[in-house]
Amino acid sequence: MYSNPNRKEWLNLTERPTESLxxxxxxxxxxxxxxxxxxxxxxxxxxxxxxxxxxxxxxxxxxxxxxxxxxxxxxxxxxxxxxxxxxxxxxxxxxxxxxxxxxxxxxxxxxxxxxxxxxxxxxxxxxxxxxxxxxxxxxxxxxxxxxxxxxxxxxxxxxxxxxxxxxxxxxxxxxxxxxxxxxxxxxxxxxxxxxxxxxxxxxxxxxxxxxxxxxxxxxxxxxxDMPAGPSELLVLADETCVPKYVASDLLSQAEHGADSQVVLVATNKSIIEPIQKEIAKQIKSLPRKSIAEKAISNSRMILIENKIEAIEFVNEYAPEHLIIVAKEEAFYLENIQNAGSVFVGNYTPESAGDYASGTNHTLPTNGFSKNYSGVNLDSFMKAISFQKITSKGIKNIGKAIEILAEAEGLQAHKNAVSLRLNDLI
Amino acid sequence: MYSNPNRKEWLNLTERPTESLxxxxxxxxxxxxxxxxxxxxxxxxxxxxxxxxxxxxxxxxxxxxxxxxxxxxxxxxxxxxxxxxxxxxxxxxxxxxxxxxxxxxxxxxxxxxxxxxxxxxxxxxxxxxxxxxxxxxxxxxxxxxxxxxxxxxxxxxxxxxxxxxxxxxxxxxxxxxxxxxxxxxxxxxxxxxxxxxxxxxxxxxxxxxxxxxxxxxxxxxxxxDMPAGPSELLVLADETCVPKYVASDLLSQAEHGADSQVVLVATNKSIIEPIQKEIAKQIKSLPRKSIAEKAISNSRMILIENKIEAIEFVNEYAPEHLIIVAKEEAFYLENIQNAGSVFVGNYTPESAGDYASGTNHTLPTNGFSKNYSGVNLDSFMKAISFQKITSKGIKNIGKAIEILAEAEGLQAHKNAVSLRLNDLI
The missing domain is CATH 3.40.50.1980 (Nitrogenase molybdenum iron protein domain)
Known part of the structure; x- marks a missing residue:
């Protein structure tokens, strides 16, 4: 549990345990x-x-x-x-x-x-x-x-x-x-x-x-598809959240594995204790209780009251799954930069995205949402570029290509244009 | 120079020299x-x-x-x-x-x-x-x-x-x-x-x-961005091409480096000799002549008269740059699967794409156009997915999520939905 942590502590708080393979x-x-x-x-x-x-x-x-x-x-x-x-x-x-x-x-x-x-x-x-x-x-x-x-x-x-x-x-x-x-x-x-x-x-x-x-x-x-790492969930919530729902979402992440990352960023202090109590209550009946307990014991509950700092922390953490339950939902949605898949509101549990909402569940973890997309249609395709130039077109840009190729010392590149331009005089 | 090579030879003909780093x-x-x-x-x-x-x-x-x-x-x-x-x-x-x-x-x-x-x-x-x-x-x-x-x-x-x-x-x-x-x-x-x-x-x-x-x-x-490899050009041409233009394009590729890959796939035998003659003529005056000569000496001139086989060979080779100058342009454009950037017609030299047509010149080489896009706007972005579910929505898909989570043995995933559904009865 961390209360309005100093930015210097963020590096620690956003770090994942790294395992050398x-x-x-x-x-x-x-x-x-x-x-x-x-x-x-x-x-x-x-x-x-x-x-x-x-x-x-x-x-x-x-x-x-x-x-x-x-x-x-x-x-x-x-x-x-x-x-x-x-x-x-x-x-x-x-x-x-x-x-x-x-x-x-x-x-x-x-x-x-x-x-x-x-x-x-x-x-x-x-x-x-x-x-x-x-x-x-x-x-x-x-x-x-x-x-x-x-x-x-x-x-x-x-x-x-x-x-x-x-x-x-x-x-x-x-x-x-x-x-x-x-x-x-x-x-x-x-x-x-x-x-x-x-x-x-x-x-x-x-x-x-x-x-x-x-x-x-x-x-x-x-x-x-992307580099692998343990699964993770960050919940960004204020007093409009239902603590038992948040607890259930954190636990559904925790049951994945002892190394699962579970983080709560609360913008309001009042929700932390109820969520903790709900976790303690719900965890008891889980078949994967011992796994979930290990993950929960490594989890972080962080109070960040300032909304700008809260979203900046989330962007620095770059979670695989991000649940947002807050009045300031629109602000957070506009300013989220790094996340794999985002779940909005009290009725959008992470398990919906894991199975059936329609979004993909193969997502960048371990901070990789800073530089990788989750799996989507484009993951199965390549973009090819094409160009077709008319005689008029090569007249319009040919001179520029000649100058640029010459400046890079590539005479044959220039010739390929010059030959064509000469035929078009 | 290869004439209508057997498909068994394609593996050899599409192979690049690999250098272990x-x-x-x-x-x-x-x-x-x-x-x-x-x-x-x-x-x-x-x-x-x-x-x-x-x-x-x-x-x-x-x-x-x-x-x-x-x-x-x-x-x-x-x-x-x-x-x-x-x-x-x-x-x-x-x-x-x-x-x-x-x-x-x-x-x-x-x-x-x-x-x-x-x-x-x-x-x-x-x-x-x-x-x-x-x-x-x-x-x-x-x-x-x-x-x-x-x-x-x-x-x-x-x-x-x-x-x-x-x-x-x-x-x-x-x-x-x-x-x-x-x-x-x-x-x-x-x-x-x-x-x-x-x-x-x-x-x-x-x-x-x-x-x-x-x-x-x-x-x-x-x-x-992508794995690296020596630059390469494949020209797919028929009798509608201007041999001196094709020669100039092959040479502009050849001057990049002695390891540059230069391939001509001709669907008509008549163009091969004129192109070879033009290469011999144009290469003489190049400042990077010795580099270009090495690349040209490793180049391949392949006659494939059947258009379906021709495009299949191109797709198997998966060139970084592909120039198409042919009556059957539309057929080739429809059926090209693997290429970095495609240049269409007599007035579209590869150097246009290297510099000024507007397409990107950072492209997958070494056969990587089978699985990678060239650099494009998306290379600098990530796709993030979002979902928002209403109380009605979770009622609609909640039961399915419960069944799926249970079948995968993830009880906490199921609970996250059940808790919400119970509140909505």
Missing amino acids: ADLQNTVLDIFKEIKQKGDVAIQKYTSLFDGVQLENNCVSIQEINEAKDLVPTELKEAILVAKNNIEKFHTAQKTAKVEVETTVGVTCWQEKRPIQKIGLYIPGGLAPLFSTVLMLAIPANIAGCNEIILCSPPNKEGKMNPVILYTAALCGVTKIFKCGGIQAIAGMTFGTESISKVYKIFGPGNQYVTVAKQVATNFGIAI | ADLQNTVLDIFKEIKQKGDVAIQKYTSLFDGVQLENNCVSIQEINEAKDLVPTELKEAILVAKNNIEKFHTAQKTAKVEVETTVGVTCWQEKRPIQKIGLYIPGGLAPLFSTVLMLAIPANIAGCNEIILCSPPNKEGKMNPVILYTAALCGVTKIFKCGGIQAIAGMTFGTESISKVYKIFGPGNQYVTVAKQVATNFGIAI
């Missing part, structure tokens, strides 16, 4: 090298080693997908459709039209977006199947028009993949699904193997090995 | 470490070591900028203004409006772009001052609204920076200019020193040390 790099590089050389044989070896199962074929069959469909409860299927519908609407709205300008008479420039043709999605294994991440990645990839959307996720010891993952992937247009996890999956998508296609960009969360593997993949020409 | 990584890491610890003292040391000059103060003064203004010839200033005007028009047109959708009744989602607040531009030294890159980076940064736009470029042995660089930087809204180059400049912008501000994203070209330093910077949380 450099130790893992050599392990990852070795596995990459082996998979590059040996392909599926090496994939099989590491699936056996890390996932404890020998797979003859790591490609999920249509039959397996059909079986999975029958295993997903109807109620869950309906909920998935509600989420899918909203995510589709919001990401479809992000389509951008061709931008075209005649910059000088006869000089037309335009920009168009084209899909990245081959996309790889990584979905981690573990106890809970992260099918919501399948929705968040496959839906915009499909709207963007990516030709190949492959998905890798580790099999369980019986060599099966969670049916909800399979159902959601098939529903959202994933073109091929592989039972393959961890470093070997990222390496497989980086180089391609006999079974797994090489992709151009890899998306999705994962443990520290996957994080390092994605970093390493960028050294081999693969793009990735 | 892993050897440089340790040198770069050591300098980064030292600059992180010692700040300006270490910057001074390396400026002295690499640039051969002892600087008391590496920040360019207003007086130096004013002096530079007087040193730039009027004709060059005017040409710079022509380029600036066009670049401004095209990049201003790339501004995107807020995207807003009510995904479900009571659930409003929107996306807004905000500038990346602190930007660092790197401009290499060398014989020719790359002021055109200052235009290409500072203008969109300024349009985006970035608060701090700093520029680093190495000083000469007299401790001065090229006046055209200084003039252009001041003209385009760069907020601070530092006489600092190479690894030490990238490290300085990564960590910040007493003089140089820490930035969030670094843009700009450089030699192999700068390339590795930018890669290393990403491990410290800094975003970069």
